[in-house]
Amino acid sequence: MYGVTTAGPPRAAEALRLEALTKVYEGTSRPVTALDAVSLTLPAGSFTSVMGPSGSGKSTLLQCAAGLETPTSGRVLVGGEELPSGGEAAVTRFRRGRVGFVFQQYNLVPYLTVAQNVTLPQRLAGRRPARKECATVLGVLGISELAERRPAELSGGQQQRVAIARALVSRPAVLFADEPTGALDTASGRQVLRLLQEAVREFGQTVVMVTHDPVAAACAESVVFLADGRIVDRLAAPDADEVARRMTRLDEVVASRHAGTGAAR
Numbered sequence: 001m002y003g004v005t006t007a008g009p010p011r012a013a014e015a016l017r018l019e020a021l022t023k024v025y026e027g028t029s030r031p032v033t034a035l036d037a038v039s040l041t042l043p044a045g046s047f048t049s050v051m052g053p054s055g056s057g058k059s060t061l062l063q064c065a066a067g068l069e070t071p072t073s074g075r076v077l078v079g080g081e082e083l084p085s086g087g088e089a090a091v092t093r094f095r096r097g098r099v100g101f102v103f104q105q106y107n108l109v110p111y112l113t114v115a116q117n118v119t120l121p122q123r124l125a126g127r128r129p130a131r132k133e134c135a136t137v138l139g140v141l142g143i144s145e146l147a148e149r150r151p152a153e154l155s156g157g158q159q160q161r162v163a164i165a166r167a168l169v170s171r172p173a174v175l176f177a178d179e180p181t182g183a184l185d186t187a188s189g190r191q192v193l194r195l196l197q198e199a200v201r202e203f204g205q206t207v208v209m210v211t212h213d214p215v216a217a218a219c220a221e222s223v224v225f226l227a228d229g230r231i232v233d234r235l236a237a238p239d240a241d242e243v244a245r246r247m248t249r250l251d252e253v254v255a256s257r258h259a260g261t262g263a264a265r
């Protein structure tokens, strides 16, 4: 209802909040701090790229934020609700309703059709597959005509578009994508990026994408740069040349720091 008073000024809904997120891998030789007290807030409907040198913690950030890895400390809030800290079942339940994930490999089930792949998460969650939603998402992503095909009958780019449709169909609070164009040729990669932009525009989807490609990163509205597990830079309204410049600088800084300490990444 309009006119209801709320505490504080109105602000865009928060899709993702990370508070002092830390992840230490207890390796066989020595512990590795992959994330070092990372704090980040992203509004709903935003498209953010995450970049950084190899080993800077990008994938770990995505995995912890999506509940696929357990952080060592810190908090993750998705759509305003805190990721439960204990119990695989509780985390899985939490993830199902709020989180979508797209990997570099498409992870489609080979013996299911495109439509069945897209609705699989809903069936796994014990819900009736929403055929209308599925048709809408396939339509918006321009792959309706592929609905009855099986993954082996699709190109890599088409398979990735199906994987994105599958992640979008339950309308997650956040769609995480880890190198979604990494295995694709340039043209298919561009298509996938356009799709992600469309999901933001058409569905108000929040997207967080890890990439090594400055051109891909510049498709987002902002870029977060990581180095040694910390956010060290941010860029709004990025263009590919500026992203590439900042990455080169960051690579040099990290390389000289590591040369100084003798640390391996």
Ligand SMILES: Nc1ncnc2c1ncn2[C@@H]1O[C@H](COP(=O)(O)OP(=O)(O)OP(=O)(O)O)[C@@H](O)[C@H]1O
Pocket: 025, 026, 027, 032, 033, 034, 052, 053, 054, 055, 056, 057, 058, 059, 060, 061, 265
């Ligand atoms: N399961 C694991 N066990 C131990 N160490 C790990 C594990 N996963 C990642 N690491 C370490 O954590 C650090 C961050 O890794 P992460 O994969 O998040 O980096 P990244 O920025 O995604 O790297 P890349 O760009 O090369 O994919 C690295 O030093 C890595 O070796």
